[in-house]
Amino acid sequence: xxxxxxxxxxxxxxxxxxxxxxxxxxxxxxxxxxxxxxxxxxxxxxxxxxxxxxxxxxxxxxxxxxxxxxxxxxxxxxxxxxxxxxxxxxxxxxxxxxxxxxxxxxxxxxxxxxxxxxxxxxxxxxxxxxxxxxxxxxxxxxxxxxxxxxxxxxxxxxxxxxxxxxxxxxxxxxxxxxxxxxxxxxxxxxxxxxxxxxxxxxxxxxxxxxxxxxxxxxxxxxxxxxxxxxxxxxxxxxxxxxx
Numbered sequence: 001x002x003x004x005x006x007x008x009x010x011x012x013x014x015x016x017x018x019x020x021x022x023x024x025x026x027x028x029x030x031x032x033x034x035x036x037x038x039x040x041x042x043x044x045x046x047x048x049x050x051x052x053x054x055x056x057x058x059x060x061x062x063x064x065x066x067x068x069x070x071x072x073x074x075x076x077x078x079x080x081x082x083x084x085x086x087x088x089x090x091x092x093x094x095x096x097x098x099x100x101x102x103x104x105x106x107x108x109x110x111x112x113x114x115x116x117x118x119x120x121x122x123x124x125x126x127x128x129x130x131x132x133x134x135x136x137x138x139x140x141x142x143x144x145x146x147x148x149x150x151x152x153x154x155x156x157x158x159x160x161x162x163x164x165x166x167x168x169x170x171x172x173x174x175x176x177x178x179x180x181x182x183x184x185x186x187x188x189x190x191x192x193x194x195x196x197x198x199x200x201x202x203x204x205x206x207x208x209x210x211x212x213x214x215x216x217x218x219x220x221x222x223x224x225x226x227x228x229x230x231x232x233x234x235x236x237x238x239x240x241x242x243x
Contacts, residue, residue: 032059050074073097195222204229209236
């Protein structure tokens, strides 16, 4: 197996056999380099050793047959677009050891239904789950303060999302066309909901806010934040506010 893996100074540079179906990365490799497995479209299984600390940008780009992946607790950094267009990926376990979580990690991972988000993140980056059509539920861990732009855009099957008390900002277009989201609880610490955040959430009828009416009115709300949703009011702790 090592014969098809180009490794230099502990960095896995590339997989030279684009038709490989299964790869075991040898112990001692510390980094999966940028685009290392790009376009390995038949790759369905990858075993990552505990020696790996970093997964580079676009590392698994277009690994269309990869259905699941276990990331060891040694990994602390995952680069931007690491799993772009892994269209068969259904489940990923991301350990709490990860402290650098790149943007657009699961962009176009159409089949992704289950994923764990590291507990020590302070921001859910932009486009994290963009076009993850089959993602059904997400628990955003306590400690995250911002939900990035287009983080869940076009997650058509998302019916449940837990937003922690630590969140203060919900980014632009973050939940656009989450057509299965019928209810939403916004914590009292949120001070900004950017434009189009919940636009075209066609089943969103029940919106709750963890603070008072006065606190809700002080939230900086962008243009069209709930446009085309059926929600008519926000339920606060001391009454309702019409939308």
